[in-house]
Amino acid sequence: MSVSILGVRHHGPGSARAVRAELERLRPDVILIEGPPEADALVALAPELEPPVALLAHVPGKASSAAFWPFAGFSPEWQAILYGTAAGIPVRFCDLPASHSLAEPELEPARGRGSEGGPDAASDPGPDPLTGPEPTPGSEPALDDDPEGLRVDPIGALAKAAGYDDPERWWEDVVEHRGDTPFEVIAEAMAAVREGHEPGEREARREAYMRKTLRTAIRQGHDRIAVICGAWHVPALTAPLPPAKADDALLRGLPKVKAQLTWVPWTYGRLASWSGYGAGISSPGWYHHLFTAPDRPVERWLAEAAAVLRDEGLPVSSAHVIESVRLAHSLATLRGRPLAGLGEVTEAARAVLCEGDDLAVELIQRRMVVGDRLGHVSDGTPMVPLQRDLREQQRRLKLKPEALDREFGLDLRKPLDLDRSRLLHRLRLLGVEWGVLGQSRGKGTFRETWTLQWRPEFDLALVEAAALGITVASAAAQRARDLASAESVTLADLTGLVERCLLADLPEALPEVLAALSAKAALDTDVTHLMAALPAMVRAHRYGDVRGTSAEGLAVIVRSMLDRICVGLPVAVTGLDDEAAAALLTGVDAVHTAVALMSEEPTGPPPGEAAGQETPGEATGSPPDQTAGPSPQAAAGSPPDQTAALSPDRPAGSPPAVPEPALGQTVAVVRQASPRSRWLVTLRGVSDRPDLHGLIEGRLTRILLDAGELDDADARMSRAMSRGHAPTRAASWIEGFLGGGGLLLVHDPRLLGLVDTWLTGLDGNQFIDVLPLLRRTFGSFAAPERRAIGERVRSAERSERTGEQDVDERRAEPAARTVLAILGRARIDGRARIDGRDHG
Incomplete structure (x- = not known):
């Protein structure tokens, strides 16, 4: 009987090649892999899957208790699974069962610490709540439950002993860039690093269960046993093993829950160390390239980088590629490396292909170093009904899940696009933000623009929502x-x-x-x-x-x-x-915008009136709600002179045109009007109140002016900016009035003159007080608007100095008459009546 313990880095292309070669040499009759034993029944599905994929363990009815075990094509464990299934060799998982690891949160590994998987894991920035308590096979800290927070980074310790200041570079030089992995040497090195180490409670239990599984395989009569595990665990599984009773005592009484496992798609973005789980790697795309490139990996990588840049319209030639390859090899030689690594090819790409452009380097980093690969699981994979329904709809609607952002423009007049939109909106209700709704480029309500990107945690969200329905x-x-x-x-x-x-x-x-x-x-x-x-x-x-x-x-x-x-x-x-x-x-702005979308049809005649009966105000042609009596504000306690004058043509305080009705009649009359009329009447009544905040009064004045409900806006502005008001209130009024844009000042010289006169009349202290408000107001204008306002002011000053007018009305008269004829407007007493206002 022989037991071979193969210590690996969980996502290492060199380790993956070496494990495959070693298994072919050993010809074992059983393979034990670090992972949850409940997944043994899922191993047979592996050949049908397209990595990266992950084992998902969850507790039914409690989706917050979930865990992922990710695998890439260059993961040693994945290569061992593929070898075992192809050769007909039993493949079993030997780590602590998920039913125990999901039972108590306090037993879960601390996130963001170093792991035996490699230096990438040691630089993990912190936890990712989406990956659950068991982030990856063997990702627990090397020193678990240390009260002082001390921990061992085995790769860092070995790299330091070898004279390297970068653990990642050391690992690549001695493992990834070699054609083989010396498993005996790695086991010896890990034994030296673990010397005197006392494992924490969770680590001890995990290793006890691994030894228990190994003893079970021996008792079942297997002669050649291969164990693939994180290199950190090799000394704990090497003979002589501790007594079985000691391990059974460690495992006795562990809390347990009912856990279910399945395969789910994963992404290279989630494999990156910055995505959070402990044994992550910062460059999955680069490792995928090292594993799949048959020869000349540096040349192939830089040629692919050039293709990526050309796809973005950047001029990159074959000469650029040749020169960048030379530079990468030269840097590796100067640094004493057996092969140019990611650092060298990145520096070569930056200097030659990207010509020092950091944005182009970032593009290579996102597209190639990390990558956008999304795995795929087969239809035979266990799924909840909700997942199956979504998959069927994705096929029917031709929406393929992808890891890369992809923009979809939908025309809701087409049945296919309408069904796509409904599916995406339903998924958002379930917390599956597969699609992000953006601003539609077209006009109208028939278009939607979505950006689609599938993320692995969406499968967990679907599992969580499975109890809500089967579709x-x-x-x-x-x-x-x-x-x-x-x-x-x-x-x-x-x-x-x-x-x-x-x-x-x-x-x-x-x-x-x-x-x-x-x-x-x-x-x-x-x-x-x-x-x-x-x-x-x-x-x-x-x-x-x-x-x-x-x-x-x-x-x-x-x-x-x-x-x-x-x-x-x-x-x-x-x-x-x-x-x-x-x-x-x-809120006022939001309601005003909403009212513009409402139907203009009135709700019907007020109670007690016959249909078709003339209501007060119809004889004069004004809206019913502006002549029939006071607005609803009268019920709120507004002064009589502010609620009686509902017609814009009557000054505040004048008697009503008709006898004032009772409150119930007022509400009935107002309700018969269109929503826009009701809203404008309300704003008109409020705008006449003397106790308004300047910001509110200014904005209401602007809204009513744009709606054609005011012809005394200049008088209102003049009153608001008179010396009877504090400069800060006047500035607030200006801010509210001009909040809709500065074009009004460009086209109305009277209002511009009022603002200019008020502003130039302030003393130094007053100007300093109102400057922040004015700066905020005018700073929100578009640059062309600010420039046009400045030109108007300069033109007015020049006219005052020279005594000339900007416009010769006599010469402009024929042009104005022609324009008015085109617009269908009339002239009243030599003045143009446009949009309810007189223009000379």
Whole structure:
């Protein structure tokens, strides 16, 4: 009987080649590999898989307790599995079972410490919660549970003894760049490093179970046993072994849970050490190249790097490749290395191929050094029904999971693209962010732009969501119901959930979500919550029909929310400081944008009026809600002179045009108007109040001016910037007024003159006080707008000095008359009436 312990680096191409060659020489009759024994039944599926893949262990109903064991094509364990399955040799895993390692979090290995797997693991920056408690086979720290945090980096210790300051470079020189791995020498070196080492509790249990599995194989009569494990464990498995009773005592009484295992796709990005798990490597793409290149790896690597740069439009010739190869070999010779490593080829690529451009070097790093390879598992792999349903839909919709970002433009008028959009939205509800929705480049609501990138942890999310349903649609609908019924859900959350249900086409979940929304909206008295929630509801109502999704009852809720916002806004604008005013202004802007998307059809005549009966104001041609009486603000306590003057043509304080109705009649009249009219009436009533914050008043004035509801904007600006107001309030008013852009000052010389006169009239101290506000306001303008405003101001100053006018009205008269005829506008008393304003 012979037992061969082959100590390896878990993801090392040199170790992988050496293990394959050693197994062919030894011809063992059983192979033991470091990993969870529950996966023995999954070994037979390995030839059908495309690495990188990982073993996923999870506890049913508790997806947070999960672990991954990743394998690449250049992993020694993977090569041993392929050899064993091809030769018909039994392959078993010998590490501590996942049922024990997932049972108690306190028994899990500390993350981010060094491991026996190699120097990459020693430089691991920290934990990755997505990879679970058992990040990789044999990735526990070399000194577990050390109270002082001391740990042994075996590769670092050996590299230092050899005179290397870089453990990675030492490992490549003595192992990866050789044609073989001297397993006896590695075992001797690890024995020297472990001399006097006392393993921690978890490490001791793992090694005890490995020895237990080895003894079982011996008792079963196997004559030639090969054990592939992390090099750190070799001394613990080499004869003479400790008594079996001692190991049984260590393993007795371990906590246990029911664990299930399967294969899932993995990526090279997740193999990189910065992705978090202990035995990660920083250059999986480079190691893949070393393992697969039949000869001249440096020449092939730099030629491929040149192809990557040419694909991005960079001029790289064959002469560049030849010169970079020469430089890489020269650097290796100067440094005494047997073969140019990643450091040398990167420096050669930087100097010759990239000509010192760090961005081009980063491109090579991302595409080649790390790589974007995504593994694949076969249909025979055990999966939860939710995973199988997703895989079938991916085939039907021709959406292949890929590790590299890929952009998809969807036209929702096409059935295939509409189904793709619905699938991606449903997955987002389940926490599977396979697609990230971006800004559509086209116009209209029929287009969506998605960026797709598959990540391994999505399989874990699907396992976690498996209890919600057996299909993606049913699971997403149940998740929507669960979110709607949560106690901590807010009104904004519910409105967003309604929109997500419509986008995902989940009509079975929508009634419950709408019922929860209606109940929450009825109880929420904070108008800011309603303002934050309304935009999502309006989008859902406006674009639901575009996607062919029915949303009955949504219009009633939307209009009800807008009514409550209109009634509550006058109270909400009272007594605001700067921070509160800015927050409320965000809500006002959002509601104003949302109202523009709402249907302009009124809800119908007020109660008690016959259909078709003329309402007050119709005879004069003005909107019904501007002449019929006071706005809903009257119910909120606004002064009579601010609520009676609903017509823009009547100054504040003038008597109403018709007898003021009772409150119930007022609400009924306002509700019959279109949403836009109701909203503008509310803003007009609020804008006349003297106690408004300057930021709010300025923005309301601008909104009403753009809507054609004001013809006295210059008078309002003049009052706001008069000496009766503090300069800081005037600056806030300017900030609110110009928040929509600076083109207004470019095209309206009267307003520009008012701002210029006010600004030049400030003394030094006042100017210093308002400068930050003005800088923030004008800094938000586009550069052409700022330049045009400056030119207007200079032109006005020059005209004042010379006494000349910028425009000769007599010479401009024919051109203005022609333009007005084209636009269909008339002239009134020698002035053009455009957009509700007079222009000379």
